[in-house]
Amino acid sequence: MPNLPEKLTGLQAYDPITGSYAVRLDANESYFDLPSVLKAKIADRIEELDFNRYPDPLANETIQAFAAYYGTHANLVTAANGSDELLSLLINCFLAKGSKLVTVSHDFSMYRFYAALSEVETVVVPKTAQLQIDVNALIAACRDADAVIFSNPCNPTSLGLPRNEVIRLLESVSCLVIVDEAYMDFWDESVMDLVTKYENLIVLRTCSKAIGLAAVRMGFAVANPYLTGLLRAAKSPYNCDGVSQAIAATVLRETSLLEQCRTEIIMQTQRLYTAVAELVKRYPSILECVYPTRTNFVFIKTAYAREIFESLAKAGIAVRCFADGLRICAGNRREQTLLLSALEQILQPIG
Numbered sequence: 001m002p003n004l005p006e007k008l009t010g011l012q013a014y015d016p017i018t019g020s021y022a023v024r025l026d027a028n029e030s031y032f033d034l035p036s037v038l039k040a041k042i043a044d045r046i047e048e049l050d051f052n053r054y055p056d057p058l059a060n061e062t063i064q065a066f067a068a069y070y071g072t073h074a075n076l077v078t079a080a081n082g083s084d085e086l087l088s089l090l091i092n093c094f095l096a097k098g099s100k101l102v103t104v105s106h107d108f109s110m111y112r113f114y115a116a117l118s119e120v121e122t123v124v125v126p127k128t129a130q131l132q133i134d135v136n137a138l139i140a141a142c143r144d145a146d147a148v149i150f151s152n153p154c155n156p157t158s159l160g161l162p163r164n165e166v167i168r169l170l171e172s173v174s175c176l177v178i179v180d181e182a183y184m185d186f187w188d189e190s191v192m193d194l195v196t197k198y199e200n201l202i203v204l205r206t207c208s209k210a211i212g213l214a215a216v217r218m219g220f221a222v223a224n225p226y227l228t229g230l231l232r233a234a235k236s237p238y239n240c241d242g243v244s245q246a247i248a249a250t251v252l253r254e255t256s257l258l259e260q261c262r263t264e265i266i267m268q269t270q271r272l273y274t275a276v277a278e279l280v281k282r283y284p285s286i287l288e289c290v291y292p293t294r295t296n297f298v299f300i301k302t303a304y305a306r307e308i309f310e311s312l313a314k315a316g317i318a319v320r321c322f323a324d325g326l327r328i329c330a331g332n333r334r335e336q337t338l339l340l341s342a343l344e345q346i347l348q349p350i351g
């Protein structure tokens, strides 16, 4: 075997739930597939593509559509192969071996994964007992750090940090501040409009959640022209394929459809929250609490996470299991009914 670094040989592959489940509520995707008229429109667009040509390196049409939808400027936007690629790029290229990255816990696991691969030191600031970000502790940890990253609203807790608190952080630190707003379509406390005000701010967005394009892999970084120039220089030239660019540009222009889906998902998530809160009341010895959600999923704190997760899987329902809880994504009405009746059946015998 070749001599390979331990940071690589010690890696565990990302292990999403595989297999066939009647109900998938584990990956925080949108439960809306694209309507067939829109799929037909996309098929026409794809038919027009010159498949023998490299795609537009900057995905200009797509970043224009993104900028128009979100009310920002395309010259502040970098497109990438999912926001995952941007996380990797930012941690790899904007930080160096031995740099210090501040993260919080709980948060999206990939931040620490990419940091470990790049031999970047992570400083983990624990959240409060209510799983909120402790902004004062974060500010203190950022004093001698090179960057801080967190998701807002948060995956997996579903909680949001209000915009004025993010601004307080921005006003207090000089390191790079990366705010991962993958779920901000479900809340309205974005700081995307502040990227030209704060020279150290980078906001990440994705088409994988509210936009309903997880299959397509399209993510965006929004930052001032200087940071955007660096990101565009550091990325691989043709990081977004032509098919994905065409699809994302087409869908991002469907503003009324996107608005309708977003509103529906928020409503459905609130229904899920209310139903789960009711279960928490009825089974307090099993379910400790459910957190008020700003996302398209709920997080239930329970010491029985593994047992409930396994029973749900047996019933054909995939959710995400953590050491201290379950993260369950909003599904459509039918999926939610199936989930809730399965939960009842699982909780009754334990309770």
Ligand code: PMP
Pocket (backbone or CB within 6 Å): 027, 028, 081, 082, 083, 084, 085, 108, 151, 154, 155, 180, 182, 205, 206, 207, 208, 214, 217, 218, 219
């Ligand atoms: N950030 C957060 C907080 C996420 O939850 C996810 C997806 N699970 C991502 C980034 C990655 O999204 P993408 O599909 O754009 O790579």
